[in-house]
Amino acid sequence: MIERHEEWSDLAPMYVLGGLEAEEVAAFEAHMATCEPCRQEVRELQEVTGFLPLAAEPVAPPQGMRARVLGNVLGHAQESAEAKPAAAPAEPEAPVVLQEDLAPQHERAAQPGPACRRQRLCLRPGWKRLPRHSHGSHKRARVRAAAAPGA
Amino acid sequence: MRQIAERDASALELLYDRYERAVYSFAYRIVGDPMTAEETVQELFMRVWNNAERYDASQGKLTTWMFAITRNIAVDMLRRRSKGAAATSVEHETLAAYADEDTNTEEEVQRKWEGTRIKEALSQLNGDQQQVIESIYYAGLTQQEVSSRFGIPLGTVKSRVRLAMRQLQKLLADAELHPDAGREGIHP
Numbered sequence: 001m002i003e004r005h006e007e008w009s010d011l012a013p014m015y016v017l018g019g020l021e022a023e024e025v026a027a028f029e030a031h032m033a034t035c036e037p038c039r040q041e042v043r044e045l046q047e048v049t050g051f052l053p054l055a056a057e058p059v060a061p062p063q064g065m066r067a068r069v070l071g072n073v074l075g076h077a078q079e080s081a082e083a084k085p086a087a088a089p090a091e092p093e094a095p096v097v098l099q100e101d102l103a104p105q106h107e108r109a110a111q112p113g114p115a116c117r118r119q120r121l122c123l124r125p126g127w128k129r130l131p132r133h134s135h136g137s138h139k140r141a142r143v144r145a146a147a148a149p150g151a
Numbered sequence: 152m153r154q155i156a157e158r159d160a161s162a163l164e165l166l167y168d169r170y171e172r173a174v175y176s177f178a179y180r181i182v183g184d185p186m187t188a189e190e191t192v193q194e195l196f197m198r199v200w201n202n203a204e205r206y207d208a209s210q211g212k213l214t215t216w217m218f219a220i221t222r223n224i225a226v227d228m229l230r231r232r233s234k235g236a237a238a239t240s241v242e243h244e245t246l247a248a249y250a251d252e253d254t255n256t257e258e259e260v261q262r263k264w265e266g267t268r269i270k271e272a273l274s275q276l277n278g279d280q281q282q283v284i285e286s287i288y289y290a291g292l293t294q295q296e297v298s299s300r301f302g303i304p305l306g307t308v309k310s311r312v313r314l315a316m317r318q319l320q321k322l323l324a325d326a327e328l329h330p331d332a333g334r335e336g337i338h339p
Contacts, residue, residue: 013316013317016316017284018226018288018291019283019294045316048319050211050212051323052289054173054266055180055270056176056177056180059176059179062185068189070167072193074163
């Protein structure tokens with residue numbers, strides 16, 4: 001059980017980098033909900049991790065990826081619209097990393113499924129969390145089929 | 152993003168065109184193969200399309216938001232792929248990097264400049280620090296997994312991450328890379 005602020009603060013770099021387990025993330029976020037210095041530290045560290053993706057070497061996307069991705073995304077949207085009654089609210093298809101508000105810890109604990117283990121990025125301070133158990137597997141199958149040699 | 156939230160397909164296409172290369176390259180960096188990288192990009196844009204109204208520009212850069220989702224998806228895919236299989240390689244020497252021949256917009260030039268700066272900063276970390284950044288951020292391992300995989304005490308993993316992040320903070324500040332450097336001016 002962590003009691004001293006310094007111990008919580010020591011978790012911030014690992015939290016931001018994405019190296020904590022889901023339980024550790026939940027505990028740290030519960031602490032941050034009441035600790036402005038930790039929130040501030042996390043914000044500052046996120047300015048660093050925000051640049052890390054840019055260290056990836058530029059890679060040319062596969063030929064035809066744009067048409068496949070947009071076709072699947074927008075095609076799926078059209079299918080959904082046709083399949084649902086007009087008044088039905090759009091249902092989030094998949095988990096999302098979103099901002100503002102920390103979800104209550106009990107709600108996070110109630111999230112079923114193996115994907116919960118890796119919730120870190122969905123649970124950053126000030127970020128909303130949505131259900132994240134649909135991963136569009138049928139869409140991935142389409143991608144695989146379309147991207148396969150000879151497709 | 153507001154237009155996307157209002158189901159404006161052309162706005163999504165515009166967003167896609169602006170970030171395709173950046174998010175694909177990042178996804179590829181994590182998953183290491185073109186098919187899974189494309190799946191990652193598709194899942195990213197599916198989530199953006201379905202949840203754009205929840206993006207709040209006042210809370211951070213659009214690229215940061217999109218990259219965070221991209222990493223989340225890519226790491227989940229890595230996990231699923233490696234479940235029950237041998238340890239995931241954390242080496243990326245085999246990445247098929249191609250010439251960045253399409254760097255032609257001001258925004259892409261800016262990202263390329265930032266990418267050069269962050270690569271320089273990473274290269275200035277010592278080997279141990281590079282290893283933990285690579286293993287955790289790019290390969291999706293937890294601190295416990297890094298500890299057991301490389302036989303490093305957990306406390307040492309933590310201290311290496313702390314030192315690496317502090318040093319990166321300083322190096323990026325010295326390089327005049329700061330949060331506003333890449334802040335998006337346009338919110339489709």
